[in-house]
Amino acid sequence: MGDSRSVLVLTNAYDVTADVVLRLLADRRVPVVRLDPGTDLHAGASLTAAYRTGEQRGTLRTASREIDTTRIRSVWVRRPSPYEGPQGLSDQDRRFAAEQALWGAGGILTSLPGAHYLNHPWNNRAAEFKPGQLSTAQRCGFLVPSTVITNDPDEARAFATCQPAGVVYKPVWNTPYRVAGRPHSVWVREVLGAEIADAVSVCPHMFQAKVGKAFDVRVTAIGGRLYGIRIDSPDLDWRYRQELMTCTPIEVPRSVSRPITAYLAELRLGYGAFDFAVTAVGDWYFLECNPNGQWAWQPTETTTAIAHAIADQLEKGPDT
Known part of the structure; x- marks a missing residue:
């Protein structure tokens, strides 16, 4: 069997953002297994879980590794492909295979005993509902439009x-x-x-x-650390023409950092990408929190700091 302290990264093969963190873990000599269950389990990888009274065991085999899934220290849920079933099947059979993979393999990978999840997929899904975000933001003390x-x-x-x-x-x-x-x-x-x-x-x-904003702010929260970036854009939605925006680091005021901590705790998130509209008088209005938002587009210094913070969380594993 493989190393008992492996980190499992669930993401697709084209996720260059994950590569940034994987290189850091490699430098730290932390063993990592990368898996895209929606595709790899149709291409030679296998996943097994067995349960009986008082015992759970499991094995994940990929082209290069074999690990005991009950001894994984951390799981990073990044950008895995959807479960769509293998090519070549009829529509009905492919749909059946896809749903069995979601509830079977997906269920195994979200139920690894003792593993630290960043974030747990169930928590991610719950935190993605916009009405739930707004309701939670109100309770935690954010200004909400x-x-x-x-x-x-x-x-x-x-x-x-x-x-x-x-x-x-x-x-x-x-x-x-x-x-x-x-x-x-x-x-x-x-x-x-x-x-x-x-x-x-x-x-x-x-x-x-509509908030009469002077600028936008993205706050990336991970492991108790906050990384704020001011975004100046000519567009209402800065994502529309990102090549025209400018990004500079900004300090997150205490009036915002406290609700961020409360928000993450309430939704059981270890990571969150918060978006704010900031007015000319300095009021920060909560817009949304993406529990699995992208972060490698930010200035190099910030991107590097976030990558190290994620690597720290994955290397640390569960609290003991």
Whole structure:
């Protein structure tokens, strides 16, 4: 069997962000197993778990390693591929195989005894619901823009009419979308009450009071450490044209760091990427927290610091 203190990294083969941390772990001589269960288990890798009264055991075999899954110290859930089933099967058989893999292999990998998860997939999923984020943010003491999530067009129009600074629309989930067969992103954008059509009734839509921001801030939180980056962009949504934004480090005030700590504790997260809109008078408005947000796009010094913080958490393993 392999090293009893291995780190398991669940991600796809093209995840260059994970590579940054894996190099640090290699320099520290921490053994690592990289697995993309949605694809690797169709390409020679195998996963076994056995249970009986008073005992659980398991084995993960890849092309290069064999490890005892009950002795993994940490699991980093980065960007694994979805479970889609192997190619070459009928649609029904492929769907059956995909769902069995999700509930079988996925269930094993989220139930490793004694492992430290960054973050646990169940906690990640719970923390991705926008209504839950806003509710948690309120309880933890953040400033939160007035927000309505509704499928009632009249409610949406009435809300928009009552916001003196205007309203923006945001999707509640980043659903893959195509226009004329090409990938299309749905960005945050300003809307007028008169633009809100009856088609809102098809599904819930999220409308939020526009914050008169001076700039945006991304705060990456990991292992009790906070890394703040000020983002200056000509666009309402800085993700739209990232080549035009500028990023500089910024100190996170105590009035924001305290709610961040409370938020992570309530949702049982070890990592979170928080987005804020900051006004000219220094008010920080909570916009969202991505529990598995990207971070390697930030300035080199910040990216390096975050990578080391993640490596520290994975190397440390569970609290004893």
